[in-house]
Each structure stands twice: as C-alpha cells, then as structure tokens.
Amino acid sequence: MVSLNEQFLKLPESYLFSEIAGRVKAFKAAHPEAEVIRLGIGDVTKPLVPSVIKALRQAVEEMAESKTFRGYGPEQGYDFLRQTIIQKDFMPRGISLETDEVFISDGAKSDIGNITDMLSRENRIAVTDPVYPVYVDSNVMGGRAGELLENGQWSDIVYIPCTAENHFIPELPLVCPDVIYLCLPNNPTGMTLSKSELKKWVDYALENKILILFDAAYAAYIQEEDIPHSIYEIQGAKEVAIEFRSFSKTAGFTGLRCGYTVVPKALTIKMPHREQVSVNRLWNRRQCTKFNGTAYIVQRAAEAIYTEAGQKEIRGIIRYYMENARIIREGLKEAGFEIYGGVNAPYIWLKIPEGINSWAFFDRLLTECQVVGTPGIGFGPSGEGYFRLTAFADQTETRQAIQRIQEKAAGRF
Amino acid sequence: MVSLNEQFLKLPESYLFSEIAGRVKAFKAAHPEAEVIRLGIGDVTKPLVPSVIKALRQAVEEMAESKTFRGYGPEQGYDFLRQTIIQKDFMPRGISLETDEVFISDGAKSDIGNITDMLSRENRIAVTDPVYPVYVDSNVMGGRAGELLENGQWSDIVYIPCTAENHFIPELPLVCPDVIYLCLPNNPTGMTLSKSELKKWVDYALENKILILFDAAYAAYIQEEDIPHSIYEIQGAKEVAIEFRSFSKTAGFTGLRCGYTVVPKALTIKMPHREQVSVNRLWNRRQCTKFNGTAYIVQRAAEAIYTEAGQKEIRGIIRYYMENARIIREGLKEAGFEIYGGVNAPYIWLKIPEGINSWAFFDRLLTECQVVGTPGIGFGPSGEGYFRLTAFADQTETRQAIQRIQEKAAGRF
Structure with missing residues (x-):
C-alpha cells in the first residue's frame, strides 16, 4: 500500500x-x-528589453531550421551562457569560477527548493526572520522543520530575528545550525549587509562547517558601495556557500524563467566513512537525473542581457x-x-x-x-x-x- | 556540521x-x-513545425509590449493550455478531466523525478526491466532503492523483466510493491500493452492500493488500434494513477522544454490517523513551493500543437x-x-x-x-x-x- x-x-x-x-x-x-x-x-x-526580444526572435528562427535547430541541451546549461555569466557577473568582482561551477536553471525558486534533495534529514536549518517562505516550506517537506508551534515558528528551525531593534543585522544564533539561508539584499525587508558584516557569517560557517545557501536574486538592485553582490567576494566563501541568482528581477524574466546556481568545487563535505564529498558533483548528478535543462531560446535571451546594449x-x-x-x-x-x-x-x-x-x-x-x-x-x-x-x-x-x-x-x- | x-x-x-x-x-x-x-x-x-514557430513569434512580441507582457504565470500552468490539453488529448478518448487536474511543467523528466518528493521513504518501488534510468535513480536519491547488488539490481527495488521470453508483457510480481512505474509505449523496448493487458495492472493496483506512475511520453507514436494512449482509458485508473506526458517527442520540444502531468482528484490515499489525502493537493503544494511555472512563450507554443494546422x-x-x-x-x-x-x-x-x-x-x-x-x-x-x-x-x-x-x-x- x-x-x-x-x-x-x-x-x-x-x-x-x-x-x-x-x-x-x-x-x-x-x-x-x-x-x-x-x-x-x-x-x-x-x-522585456529590446536586446532580449531580439535574441529571442533570432533563437526562435534557429529552431525553425534543420541546420540550426537545437534539441536536448546540456542539463547544466549551455557553455555560452555559463561563460558569459562568469565573465560579466563574477570576474569584474575579482571572483574566478570554472564553467562547470555554474548551473543554469528555470529559475532560482526551483533550485532553492530542489537543493534540499542533497541534504540529509538530520541538518538543523536556520533562517533569518522574516523570510522568503520557500526556505522554510521546502524544509518542512524534507522533514527538517519539526512541528508548527503556536507562535508561528517550526520547532526544529532556528529563527534569527531581523527587526528594527537590531537594525536588520542578523546576530549569530545561540544554537549552532548546520545550514543557513541568507537572502541579501533581503526579501522582504530590503536590507543588506556590508562586506564586514557578511564576513562574520562566512567565518562562522567556516569555523562550524555550516553550509550557507546564499540567495542573491536582488543583487542587481544594489546601489551603495561596500555591499557585496556575491558572497564569493568574501574570502573562504567558496568553501561554505552555494549562491542562487535569478534573471527575474534583474531583467524582467519572471514569465520567461531563467536563473542560475553557483556550486564551487571548493565546497566539499566530510561524510562518515568517506573522503570529502564534492557538493558540485552531487548537484550535477541531481540535475542530470531530475532536470533536462532550460529552453535554448531562453538561454539565448539571458545571454543578451550581458551585451553592452x-x-x-x-x-x-x-x-x-x-x-x-x-x-x-x-x-x-x-x-x-x-x-x-x-x-x-x-x-x-x-x-x-x-x-x-x-x-x-x-x-x-x-x-x-x-x-x-x-x-x-x-x-x-x-x-x-x-x-x-x-x-x-x-x-x-x-x-x-x-x-x-x-x-x-x-x-x- | x-x-x-x-x-x-x-x-x-x-x-x-x-x-x-x-x-x-x-x-x-x-x-x-x-x-x-x-x-x-x-x-x-x-x-519545430511552422504553427509552433508562429505561436512563439507572436508570444515573443507580446513580451515586448507593456500591455501584453506576462510576468509570473500560475505555477500549475496557464488555463488556456490546460483546457486545450483536456479537450484534445483526453475528451476524444472519453476521459473527462478538470482544469486543475492537469499541471504544466518544463518537461516530463522534471515531474517524474520530483514526484518522489510526495512519497514516504517506506514505499517499495517496482519497475519494468529494462527501464528509463530516471525511475530508479530518483528513488536511489530518495532512499528507496537499498543497495546496489552485483547483478546490477538494487536490493529494495522490485524488477519486472520484460524480454522476448514473455513477449515484453510484464507479469504481476511475486512481491507486491507500493508504487509501480509503467512506461507505455516503452522506452527502450518500443513495446506496448493492449487495453486488456493494461487493465490487469489497474485492477491489481486498485486491489492492493498501489500507485501507478504512468509515463506516456510516446503516446503520439501509437499506430495500432486497441493500444491505450492514456491509462485513464481503463476504468478505475483515476483512483490509482498519475500520468506523465511530454511534448518532446510529440512535437520536437526536447530543446523547448514542456510537458504535463495529470493528477486526478479521485486519487486519494489513506494515511495513518488521517482521512483520505488528496494527491492532487499535495502535488499542487509541491509545485507552488518548488516551481514557478513554465515560460509563457513555451506554453503558447505547446498550445499551437493542438490547432488544426x-x-x-x-x-x-x-x-x-x-x-x-x-x-x-x-x-x-x-x-x-x-x-x-x-x-x-x-x-x-x-x-x-x-x-x-x-x-x-x-x-x-x-x-x-x-x-x-x-x-x-x-x-x-x-x-x-x-x-x-x-x-x-x-x-x-x-x-x-x-x-x-x-x-x-x-x-x-
């Protein structure tokens, strides 16, 4: 049964x-x-902006002709987009990534939800509060939340309050978690952390072997200096953090569906009776098993965001x-x-x-x-x-x- | 840690x-x-065929104008496509479905992989053998496969051999499973079951409260009479089966990414200390939490498949x-x-x-x-x-x- x-x-x-x-x-x-x-x-x-529309038009015409038609693409995304992302979003900030550290998807929500596939049920999850509900709900489904309490909290989740009282700067929690979700700039508070504030979290994660799930969906909206656009601007972050990015708010892709996730090869985790395990390899296996890549025409549209126009x-x-x-x-x-x-x-x-x-x-x-x-x-x-x-x-x-x-x-x- | x-x-x-x-x-x-x-x-x-290209072109132009631009769509897909699917794929075969029993996705592989989110770890899984590897691999990830044996089988999975000896007609297994994957027409053998042969499986599932995961990705290739295109052609199937469909092989969408999954409301499962639980509601919750819908332009392309041209x-x-x-x-x-x-x-x-x-x-x-x-x-x-x-x-x-x-x-x- x-x-x-x-x-x-x-x-x-x-x-x-x-x-x-x-x-x-x-x-x-x-x-x-x-x-x-x-x-x-x-x-x-x-x-959608003219450059994106132009790229979509061209890609649609390619799909109409035998010679230029594209069937299954790589589950991880096309290299043309992965390489453009690295060159334009990361290299100018002093971050070097290899092509196979970037995974193209149909949007950050899918990746943020599906990333929990890779986590054992035993992990203690921490979220800043208030928070994008997907972080909590996907862990409820995965059995990591415990029971819903009367105060609206889940019994096994560590809540890190971000309110006017602490100037929306999350404090290191009393109970040490195994996985922490950070969304910066933050939805819903719109607040951010400076580099030195974010460094505290990276150092804490390095020290306690915590995985940081860093949601940078709103990075394109950062206006002030000294606000990190990527967690990898902080030294050591590649050893502890997965970063999620989205074209939804960057380029109006909410209806077109494209985002990407960075899983550095330096992020390895020691498992009982095993050597260090590469999280990048695990995520690659997850995507190859349960995902078939994002539409070619959408990936061409995303590439067009990075042209000068x-x-x-x-x-x-x-x-x-x-x-x-x-x-x-x-x-x-x-x-x-x-x-x-x-x-x-x-x-x-x-x-x-x-x-x-x-x-x-x-x-x-x-x-x-x-x-x-x-x-x-x-x-x-x-x-x-x-x-x-x-x-x-x-x-x-x-x-x-x-x-x-x-x-x-x-x-x- | x-x-x-x-x-x-x-x-x-x-x-x-x-x-x-x-x-x-x-x-x-x-x-x-x-x-x-x-x-x-x-x-x-x-x-891609001319009607699909035409629909894509039109939808791209809609995305270029404020008045016709579409942002987030419903996680379950647009009603225009869900209703067209019901009218064209199911009604002519005597199957009635409600709009919210059809979920549009970025392809059958995603849904077939993600459907395991809803299953407890305790389920015993059965597959016909040989089989599309995603059925087994996604259950390995979910902890339902046991250990890999030397003969290439997983210790906890029930294998139902389909070979020339049994004319590729799977026999009811000796050990009763909780979930069965059936892919018909079959990848890789290309073989199918007649209505009466498939009815045996539906009856078996009804009797033993087994969930059938029915992969009908190749339904459009059926040429002979008496071969069911949908499992819902069999009486009672709505109470036991989820059906996966894909536009990949139907209309060359392997690079465009669109499929759909039917989760009938009649499919309910008794849980300990609970009333019957609606699987449709659970899948809806899964999709709303971990998925943000398929690209609008791709859904318009899929709709165009169903026009006369x-x-x-x-x-x-x-x-x-x-x-x-x-x-x-x-x-x-x-x-x-x-x-x-x-x-x-x-x-x-x-x-x-x-x-x-x-x-x-x-x-x-x-x-x-x-x-x-x-x-x-x-x-x-x-x-x-x-x-x-x-x-x-x-x-x-x-x-x-x-x-x-x-x-x-x-x-x-």
Missing part, C-alpha cells in the same frame, strides 16, 4: 496571497468604482523601479512612517504604528487608500508589526498610491 | 552516454575519414520518424535479426545474436558499420542481450546505416 510523505501534511495551506486576493476581491465587489493600486506582489511590470537597457529598467522605491520611501517618511529598505532593493519595509497588526493595517490601507501591500506576518513571526510595499508598479500609480497614503495618514495611521 | 543525503553517494557515475561518446570519439580519432551515423540517443532532429504538421513529422522505424525494423529483419518495437514507438529493440554482450555488439557495429546505437545493459539488467536503435535520425542516413548493417551482417553478427 502506497504511503505519502507525511511531512507534506504538516504544511498549513499557503494562504498569504490568496487571502490578499480574496480581501481585494471583496472590497472591489463592494466598491466597484474604486481604483485599487497594487504594491503587493513582487512581480515586474516592464516588458542589454546592460544599458536593463539598468534603465532598474533605475525606473528604484525611482519608484525612492518615491515610496521618501513619501512615506514624509507622512511620518518609519521606513526601511528601498535603497539597495526593490522592497520597502514599513513599520506599522503601534496598536495595530499587519492584517489590520492591510485592511485600512485597502479601504482608506485603495492601496494593496503585503502584511509582514506573511513572511514569518518577526514580520508582525511590519508591511511590505514593492517598487515594481507603474510610476504614475506608485505616486498616486503614496499621495493617497500621505493625505490619509495625518493622525490616522 | 552540515551532512549530505548519503543516498546520493550510492549512485554509480552515470556512464552510459558518456561511455558511448568516449568510444565514438576514440574511433573517429583513429578513423577520421569514417562517416559515423548516430542512431543512439533519443533526441529529435526535425525543427499544428496537428497536421506534427503528424507529418511523426510519420517521417515512423518511416525511419519501418526502415530499421524491416531492414534488420531482412538481415536476419530478431526485432521488437518500432511499430507504436520510435524505438527499435534488437536481440543480439548469442555469444556476444551488448557493449561488444556496440563496438562491432561502430567499427564495422560506423553506426552508433545504445547497449541494452544501459537500461537495466534485463536489457543485456539487446540493443536500442532510434528512429529520430535523418532518413537518408537511416537508410545508409541499415544498408551497411545488411551488407556486413551476412554470417558475421
């Missing part, structure tokens, strides 16, 4: 975005004339979104809110005034300003008391939304 | 296709003038490949070989003459005829004594290959 992975049954229904959708729908039904502005979901709105175009889009971030950040500060993030990330993390929780704030923002955001509690227990706004909407709408909040804010929020 | 999933370490290096590549390379280095014809790897060679075009390609299959089948029969498959599948399974194993046969075919195939042992212990040829090459080359074998065969093989 077949039996299911009972860990799946522990997961509560993922209700965050469906609950948001439900509340917005109900509001619109009651107020059909209301013009609701969505600053909630982290999806891009700008179309492509870089200019995507930087223009990022500037546009970061101008939105500035509008939100400064506008809400003027309105008297305590604001974090939005400087090196497309996310603005807003401290909710005392005496109201994040779902109640959601409702007030929706009913009084017709603006949709995301309640902080949706990202973990330490997200309560906060609220996420994103910089991906249309600029005129973003201005309108902030204006509405400013007008209503005086003494009310 | 981090620890790895030790099950990964049990997997021997996957050497089949790299060993083939190595031997071909060595031969070509020694004989630079030789014209080697490849009938080994199961990759398509015909370019698209159907005509892909049937033309399938006819072309099946003509290759006929050339191989009949040509090798004439040359005195015992031949299976190639009637309802693009694979021809050749019985190797007594006294020579499948790697030795590979070498003789390469050196004497300059033809590359795949040794049967690469697909499992019961594959020894057999050899796989594929129908996906250029037709002129296919004819040449068979002619060479015919010329050399007399008294030598």
Whole structure:
C-alpha cells in the first residue's frame, strides 16, 4: 500500500496571497468604482528589453531550421551562457569560477527548493526572520522543520530575528545550525549587509562547517558601495556557500524563467566513512537525473542581457523601479512612517504604528487608500508589526498610491 | 556540521552516454575519414513545425509590449493550455478531466523525478526491466532503492523483466510493491500493452492500493488500434494513477522544454490517523513551493500543437520518424535479426545474436558499420542481450546505416 510523505501534511495551506486576493476581491465587489493600486506582489511590470526580444526572435528562427535547430541541451546549461555569466557577473568582482561551477536553471525558486534533495534529514536549518517562505516550506517537506508551534515558528528551525531593534543585522544564533539561508539584499525587508558584516557569517560557517545557501536574486538592485553582490567576494566563501541568482528581477524574466546556481568545487563535505564529498558533483548528478535543462531560446535571451546594449537597457529598467522605491520611501517618511529598505532593493519595509497588526493595517490601507501591500506576518513571526510595499508598479500609480497614503495618514495611521 | 543525503553517494557515475561518446570519439580519432551515423540517443532532429514557430513569434512580441507582457504565470500552468490539453488529448478518448487536474511543467523528466518528493521513504518501488534510468535513480536519491547488488539490481527495488521470453508483457510480481512505474509505449523496448493487458495492472493496483506512475511520453507514436494512449482509458485508473506526458517527442520540444502531468482528484490515499489525502493537493503544494511555472512563450507554443494546422504538421513529422522505424525494423529483419518495437514507438529493440554482450555488439557495429546505437545493459539488467536503435535520425542516413548493417551482417553478427 502506497504511503505519502507525511511531512507534506504538516504544511498549513499557503494562504498569504490568496487571502490578499480574496480581501481585494471583496472590497472591489463592494466598491466597484474604486481604483485599487497594487504594491503587493513582487512581480515586474516592464516588458522585456529590446536586446532580449531580439535574441529571442533570432533563437526562435534557429529552431525553425534543420541546420540550426537545437534539441536536448546540456542539463547544466549551455557553455555560452555559463561563460558569459562568469565573465560579466563574477570576474569584474575579482571572483574566478570554472564553467562547470555554474548551473543554469528555470529559475532560482526551483533550485532553492530542489537543493534540499542533497541534504540529509538530520541538518538543523536556520533562517533569518522574516523570510522568503520557500526556505522554510521546502524544509518542512524534507522533514527538517519539526512541528508548527503556536507562535508561528517550526520547532526544529532556528529563527534569527531581523527587526528594527537590531537594525536588520542578523546576530549569530545561540544554537549552532548546520545550514543557513541568507537572502541579501533581503526579501522582504530590503536590507543588506556590508562586506564586514557578511564576513562574520562566512567565518562562522567556516569555523562550524555550516553550509550557507546564499540567495542573491536582488543583487542587481544594489546601489551603495561596500555591499557585496556575491558572497564569493568574501574570502573562504567558496568553501561554505552555494549562491542562487535569478534573471527575474534583474531583467524582467519572471514569465520567461531563467536563473542560475553557483556550486564551487571548493565546497566539499566530510561524510562518515568517506573522503570529502564534492557538493558540485552531487548537484550535477541531481540535475542530470531530475532536470533536462532550460529552453535554448531562453538561454539565448539571458545571454543578451550581458551585451553592452542589454546592460544599458536593463539598468534603465532598474533605475525606473528604484525611482519608484525612492518615491515610496521618501513619501512615506514624509507622512511620518518609519521606513526601511528601498535603497539597495526593490522592497520597502514599513513599520506599522503601534496598536495595530499587519492584517489590520492591510485592511485600512485597502479601504482608506485603495492601496494593496503585503502584511509582514506573511513572511514569518518577526514580520508582525511590519508591511511590505514593492517598487515594481507603474510610476504614475506608485505616486498616486503614496499621495493617497500621505493625505490619509495625518493622525490616522 | 552540515551532512549530505548519503543516498546520493550510492549512485554509480552515470556512464552510459558518456561511455558511448568516449568510444565514438576514440574511433573517429583513429578513423577520421569514417562517416559515423548516430542512431543512439533519443533526441529529435526535425525543427519545430511552422504553427509552433508562429505561436512563439507572436508570444515573443507580446513580451515586448507593456500591455501584453506576462510576468509570473500560475505555477500549475496557464488555463488556456490546460483546457486545450483536456479537450484534445483526453475528451476524444472519453476521459473527462478538470482544469486543475492537469499541471504544466518544463518537461516530463522534471515531474517524474520530483514526484518522489510526495512519497514516504517506506514505499517499495517496482519497475519494468529494462527501464528509463530516471525511475530508479530518483528513488536511489530518495532512499528507496537499498543497495546496489552485483547483478546490477538494487536490493529494495522490485524488477519486472520484460524480454522476448514473455513477449515484453510484464507479469504481476511475486512481491507486491507500493508504487509501480509503467512506461507505455516503452522506452527502450518500443513495446506496448493492449487495453486488456493494461487493465490487469489497474485492477491489481486498485486491489492492493498501489500507485501507478504512468509515463506516456510516446503516446503520439501509437499506430495500432486497441493500444491505450492514456491509462485513464481503463476504468478505475483515476483512483490509482498519475500520468506523465511530454511534448518532446510529440512535437520536437526536447530543446523547448514542456510537458504535463495529470493528477486526478479521485486519487486519494489513506494515511495513518488521517482521512483520505488528496494527491492532487499535495502535488499542487509541491509545485507552488518548488516551481514557478513554465515560460509563457513555451506554453503558447505547446498550445499551437493542438490547432488544426499544428496537428497536421506534427503528424507529418511523426510519420517521417515512423518511416525511419519501418526502415530499421524491416531492414534488420531482412538481415536476419530478431526485432521488437518500432511499430507504436520510435524505438527499435534488437536481440543480439548469442555469444556476444551488448557493449561488444556496440563496438562491432561502430567499427564495422560506423553506426552508433545504445547497449541494452544501459537500461537495466534485463536489457543485456539487446540493443536500442532510434528512429529520430535523418532518413537518408537511416537508410545508409541499415544498408551497411545488411551488407556486413551476412554470417558475421
């Protein structure tokens, strides 16, 4: 008789975005004339840039002709893209990588979820809190989370709070974990670490043989100096860290699906009764067994981001979104809110005034300003008391939304 | 200290296709003038059909404009494709499905590998032998295979031999498994089951509460009557089976990456201390947590396969490949070989003459005829004594290959 992975049954229904959708729908039904502005979901709105479209067009035509048609590609991705990534994303930062240390995928979410395949069930997982829910949920499925407690935490997961009290700088945990997820720049708080702050984590991992799963999906949004774009800017990181990158927010690929994962060969782990085991070889085996590569045309599109024209175009889009971030950040500060993030990330993390929780704030923002955001509690227990706004909407709408909040804010929020 | 999933370490290096590549390379280095014809790897060679190219072009242009740009799509796939699949692949065969019973993915290999996420480690797995290696390897990673024995079998896996002796019709195993993989039409043997033969398996699964993982990647190649295209043509199958489909061999999507998986809501499993659990809900949760949907442009391309023009075009390609299959089948029969498959599948399974194993046969075919195939042992212990040829090459080359074998065969093989 077949039996299911009972860990799946522990997961509560993922209700965050469906609950948001439900509340917005109900509001619109009651107020059909209301013009609701969505600053909630982290999806891009700008179309693909001309260089990417050009590359897609060309690649589609290649697929139409026998001579240039491409069937199965390498599971790890085409060398043309892997090498371009190394030359453009890493070499300028003094990081050298070999081609087979870079794995192209259909997006960072797949890789971040699937990476847990390689981990034994015994690992103790640590996450910063609030956090991108996939880190926790994929480990619940893998049996590493324990039981869900009343406070919203999982019994076996180490939570590292990042709040205004510690300036969103995670502190080394009291209980030493085996695996740590770090997302920098951070979703949802929009905050980052300096090189010296990140170095503390790399040193801690080296000392305690901890694996760091480093999510750098928002690296392209970094504006300030001294903020590492890659964890491999820190000495020794290749021995402890896997890095995930995405073209979703870098170049509007949320609907095109492409990302990559770096697994350095220097990352080896001692197993009982074994020599050091290469994590790179294990990940390669995982991908060859359960994945068949990313679409050729999509990989050509990703390559085009790195051309001179492509870089200019995507930087223009990022500037546009970061101008939105500035509008939100400064506008809400003027309105008297305590604001974090939005400087090196497309996310603005807003401290909710005392005496109201994040779902109640959601409702007030929706009913009084017709603006949709995301309640902080949706990202973990330490997200309560906060609220996420994103910089991906249309600029005129973003201005309108902030204006509405400013007008209503005086003494009310 | 981090620890790895030790099950990964049990997997021997996957050497089949790299060993083939190595031997071909060595031969070509020694004989630079030789014209080697490849009938080994199961990759398509015909370019994408005009209807698919047209849909891709249109979708690319949509992604270039704000008004028509698409960001994140549903993790489960767009309704336009899910509904088209139901209407065109299932309704004409008397099978009704709801939209949310169909999950679009980046290919059947991903889904077949990832489906094991949902299974507890305790399940006993059964495979027909020879078999597509992903079924076994993904369960090795999941800790369900036990240890690799000297005979090439895994100690905890139930092998169901399919050989000429039983006419490639798998017999119900002596040890009752919890999960059975069935690939029909079969890779590598090219053989199929009739409806009444498949019904035996569905009844067996119903009676013993076994989950059938039904791989129908080659359904489009079925030519004969009474061969089920979908397992859901068999009464009761919705209660026991998940079906995997692929556009790779149906429409040349090996480089474009799209497939789908059907998880009927009628498939529920009783868990200890629980009510019946819906497998559909579990798979949905898995996909929402670890997958972000397939590229919009690729889903539009897949939709175009189902238009009248698209159907005509892909049937033309399938006819072309099946003509290759006929050339191989009949040509090798004439040359005195015992031949299976190639009637309802693009694979021809050749019985190797007594006294020579499948790697030795590979070498003789390469050196004497300059033809590359795949040794049967690469697909499992019961594959020894057999050899796989594929129908996906250029037709002129296919004819040449068979002619060479015919010329050399007399008294030598």
